[in-house]
Amino acid sequence: MAFGQPPLPYDFNALEPHMSARTFEFHYGKHHAAYVTNLNNLVKDTELADKPLVEVIQASFKDTAKTGIFNNAAQVWNHTFFWNSMKSGGGGKPSGDLAAKIDATFGSFDKFKEDFKTAAATQFGSGWAWLVMEGDTLKVTKTPNAENPLVHGQKPLLTLDVWEHAYYLDYQNRRPDFIQTFLDELVNWDFATQNMA
Numbered sequence: 481m482a483f484g485q486p487p488l489p490y491d492f493n494a495l496e497p498h499m500s501a502r503t504f505e506f507h508y509g510k511h512h513a514a515y516v517t518n519l520n521n522l523v524k525d526t527e528l529a530d531k532p533l534v535e536v537i538q539a540s541f542k543d544t545a546k547t548g549i550f551n552n553a554a555q556v557w558n559h560t561f562f563w564n565s566m567k568s569g570g571g572g573k574p575s576g577d578l579a580a581k582i583d584a585t586f587g588s589f590d591k592f593k594e595d596f597k598t599a600a601a602t603q604f605g606s607g608w609a610w611l612v613m614e615g616d617t618l619k620v621t622k623t624p625n626a627e628n629p630l631v632h633g634q635k636p637l638l639t640l641d642v643w644e645h646a647y648y649l650d651y652q653n654r655r656p657d658f659i660q661t662f663l664d665e666l667v668n669w670d671f672a673t674q675n676m677a
């Protein structure tokens with residue numbers, strides 16, 4: 481069975497004006513879709529074709545013969561996770577256990593935001609910023625290109641795509657503005673809380 485592209489959890493225009501329908505036409509409709517097509521072509525008639533996506537990611541990481549498979553499989557997973565990391569009317573602060581854990585780990589929610597902004601802004605070139613659980617500990621991390629926390633034994637709670645294609649139509653070169661808007665207007669803390677459970 482071929483890998484599919486899960487439907488967006490909202491309409492293309494749902495996150496406007498912070499992320500435009502035009503961005504989703506390209507980012508979901510072209511970039512994400514292409515990773516799915518490429519992955520299916522690369523695993524066709526191999527033993528990975530029928531494995532769960534996360535297994536494909538873990539089995540192909542650091543295997544020089546499977547670099548293309550890893551890159552496309554991880555990008556399929558990362559984008560689906562990213563769409564769910566945002567919602568209309570998102571942003572602001574988490575509540576409950578996650579809020580308490582953020583305060584305990586980072587000292588304050590503002591300090592968490594600073595750490596996340598720094599990770600997302602300093603990922604040189606293409607990549608991702610993450611909030612993860614490592615064991616029982618929260619961490620802010622960044623990964624290059626397609627790499628993600630699943631290959632480092634961490635549990636992802638939320639992510640931000642900082643590839644240029646994620647923000648160029650709406651923010652051009654202003655990655656810091658994109659990061660700030662993600663935190664203030666888009667981040668889906670309900671999703672992060674579910675992932676922590």
Ligand code: MN
Pocket residue numbers: 507511559641643645646
């Ligand atoms: Mn992307």
